[in-house]
Amino acid sequence: RKEVEQDPGPFNVPEGATVAFNCTYSNSASQSFFWYRQDCRKEPKLLMSVYSSGNEDGRFTAQLNRASQYISLLIRDSKLSDSATYLCVVNTSPIQYGNKLVFGAGTILRVKS
Amino acid sequence: DAGITQSPRHKVTETGTPVTLRCHQTENHRYMYWYRQDPGHGLRLIHYSYGVKDTDKGEVSDGYSVSRSKTEDFLLTLESATSSQTSVYFCAISESRTGRNTIYFGEGSWLTVV
Numbered sequence: 001r002k003e004v005e006q007d008p009g010p011f012n013v014p015e016g017a018t019v020a021f022n023c024t025y026s027n028s029a030s031q032s033f034f035w036y037r038q039d040c041r042k043e044p045k046l047l048m049s050v051y052s053s054g055n056e057d058g059r060f061t062a063q064l065n066r067a068s069q070y071i072s073l074l075i076r077d078s079k080l081s082d083s084a085t086y087l088c089v090v091n092t093s094p095i096q097y098g099n100k101l102v103f104g105a106g107t108i109l110r111v112k113s
Numbered sequence: 114d115a116g117i118t119q120s121p122r123h124k125v126t127e128t129g130t131p132v133t134l135r136c137h138q139t140e141n142h143r144y145m146y147w148y149r150q151d152p153g154h155g156l157r158l159i160h161y162s163y164g165v166k167d168t169d170k171g172e173v174s175d176g177y178s179v180s181r182s183k184t185e186d187f188l189l190t191l192e193s194a195t196s197s198q199t200s201v202y203f204c205a206i207s208e209s210r211t212g213r214n215t216i217y218f219g220e221g222s223w224l225t226v227v
Binding site for chain 1: 157217
């Protein structure tokens with residue numbers, strides 16, 4: 001079983017739609033959680049951190065459920081520019097030891113006009 | 114931009130030849146990482162460094178070695194390249210001292226072993 005699992009998609013949605021991705025992780029001692037975005041043939045870039053109480057950044061909302069060990073990302077009012085691969089990332093290391101990031105394989109989102 | 118430069122960006126090499134990828138940062142960050150990315154696997158950690166001359170293995174370290182003689186440079190070496198090492202290699206940096214452990218990636222190095 002992979003440490004971080006995501007539905008690979010692709011999710012094909014029309015502009016303006018709301019779309020949600022889930023991600024599950026296996027290490028209950030995981031310290032911190034993130035969503036990264038990766039465009040085709042580009043490097044991953046941090047989209048947002050995921051906090052225990054849930055957090056929002058504009059059209060993006062992230063949720064964490066430690067009891068069930070899953071993370072979610074909700075995108076409202078999808079734009080064409082949201083088309084990308086979304087990577088679920090879990091840090092299994094205490095901060096003082098640097099990052100031991102474990103990446104999901106990614107979920108592909110395609111927003112169509 | 115995160116101040117990370119990878120070189121070369123693209124390379125084709127023959128099986129059995131040595132290859133070195135270079136990662137250079139201008140941020141003076143303590144932690145540096147090498148990842149590889151393959152379809153269906155996501156990014157997997159090869160090696161990482163937590164200071165000059167301080168390195169450790171990651172998940173997929175077999176066939177790779179690293180060196181960090183200066184804060185700004187982290188080298189990844191494939192001693193004898195194999196076709197299974199055809200991949201995209203990403204260098205990354207982070208600074209956890211402040212408790213903000215955001216990690217930033219370089220633009221990637223595309224390596225093809227024929």
